[in-house]
Amino acid sequence: MIILLVSIMVLCYTCQSLFTRLFSANYKGKDATLSSPVFAVCFGGFIGLCTLLISGFSFAPAWPTVLFGVLNAAMLILYNTSLIEAGNRGSYSFLMIANLFGGIIVPLFVRVLFFNAAMTSLQIIAVILMLVSFVVMNARSLSLKGAGGSYYIWCALLFLANGLYSTIMDIQPQTMSNMGLPAQRTEMIAISYLGMALASFAIEWMKGGKERIAMGFRMGKKSALFALSCGIVATLASNLLLTLVTQVPSTILYTIDNGGVLVLSILCSFIIFKEKPTWEQVAGMVMAVASIIMISL
Secondary structure, eight states: OOOHHHHHHHHHHHHHHHHHHHHHHOOSSSSSGGHHHHHHHHHHOOOOOOHHHHTSSOOOOHHHHHHHHHHHHHHHHHHHHHHHHHHHTOOHHHHHHHHHHHHHHHHHHHHHSSSSOOOHHHHHHHHHHHHHHHHHHTTOOOOTTOOOOHHHHHHHHHHHHHHHHHHHHHHHHHHHHHHTTTOOOOHHHHHHHHHHHHHHHHHHHHHHHHHHHHHHHHOHHHHHHHHHHHHHHHHHHHHHHHTTTSSSSSSHHHHHHHHHHHHHHHHHHHHTTTOOOHHHHHHHHHHHHHHHHHHOO
């Protein structure tokens, strides 16, 4: 059952990545820079409200959930900002490596350092193999020519944002359990994503008021459809993540998640966007699949 739920989660996060890409490609707003904050408002608002709706609007967060939820809302905003700023300054492949490394290394570091987590030798090898596969899959397009210092700063922030988001999602249910309280999955997701949506809306409002907001939301029907689709799969993925993180060691879960999403995303590029595979991508995908098999043993 757990294997099935993990597979569904990886598929949902892959669809989220695909729909996000299609949203950006089809965005019809006059100011392209508004696509990211508009997406954050739509995406975060949809996930937060749907999660509350599914729970019957039962919402009574304890103070740790509020604290962790607000922190994760900040991590989501930092993640989106870092992704855009780094993407505007240098290699997309390098920033994706920083992103994926963060999602695995930071939670692993925190669990080993603060929670005395232990891993088998095979699992350690599997994690290293997965990290190597990220580099191999992006090797051909990996170029740091012309990248300035600000690019590396934004990549470092992206590394931390993705890693800390995963870490906070891991620590919150553990903290609640240690206090003898329910996990409050609904409250955690609602605060994280609604917090991101409201903060993104407020920032754009301060920049240009209702005129700027109205202009940004004239996105086109296709873009709106992809934003809606992204919200649906992300709602399911987020709830599955908080369910599974209490049943599967987070290092294993995040390694499978990040590696599986990358492999499926590349396959989508081959099938949907008609991109031709390189031998590096094929070799990297084989390594990633081998790592997932090893870490699951």
